[in-house]
Amino acid sequence: MMSLLSPHPQPIHTPRAHDTAAPPRRGPTLPAHRPHLTPDPHAFNTAPADEAERALLSCCRSPRWARRVAAHRPYPDLPALLAAADEAAYDLAPADLAEALAGESLTLLPDGAYSAAQTALSAAHAAYESRFGHVFVICLDDVAPDEAADRVLAGIRSRWNNDPEDERVAAAEELRRLARGRLTRLLGGYAAATDGIAPQSPGSERPSRPYVPH
DSSP, X not given: OOOSOOOOOOOOOOOOTTOOOOOOOOOOOOOTTOSOOOOOTHHXXXXXXXXXXXXXXTTOOOHHHHHHHHHXXXXXXXXXXXXXXXXXXXXXXXXXXXXXXXXXXXXXXXXXXXXXXXXXXXXXXXXXXXXXXXXXXXXXXXXXXXGHHHHHHHHHHHHTTOOHHHHHHHHHHHHHHHHHXXXXXXXXXXXXXXXXXXXXXXXXXXXXXXXXOO
């Protein structure tokens, strides 16, 4: 049986100062007879519960969230799965949210890339974590990689003055959006694999993890 667990997303690439303009980003080459692939949750629906929960934990690091989404299978289509994921995310208790935040990985700039920006982001992240007690999370699915550093720094600054409760709500919303993007890429990978196309990793088109430096 095909494993539900997909490769880890790749770190965000921020161009080095000497880089030339990046070529246009392209998706996978699809067969001429099928120009679009529809994500199909069949493999997810039929997987053993423990495997489904492990796959879900790669999208949101809350065991309660993963158990709830897995328990409501089968899903007729991706929108139904995303709706269930949203509902489970909205219902996370503070302890569940803290667990999900604690499980988020940190994605770093490549060595030597925009060292001034990395220094600023490191300082901003350290200050944010000291203030709120958890890492800064932000969904960058709609952000080009070369704009990610600026977007993260702007996000930290804009949320800095939140009181802890408001920031908890903001972080929960970012985690919900991250989970949606990760689930979409996960299911898209299954659809590509069943068509004989090498699936892309979840972060190959847009970063799916929060961009936060040490």
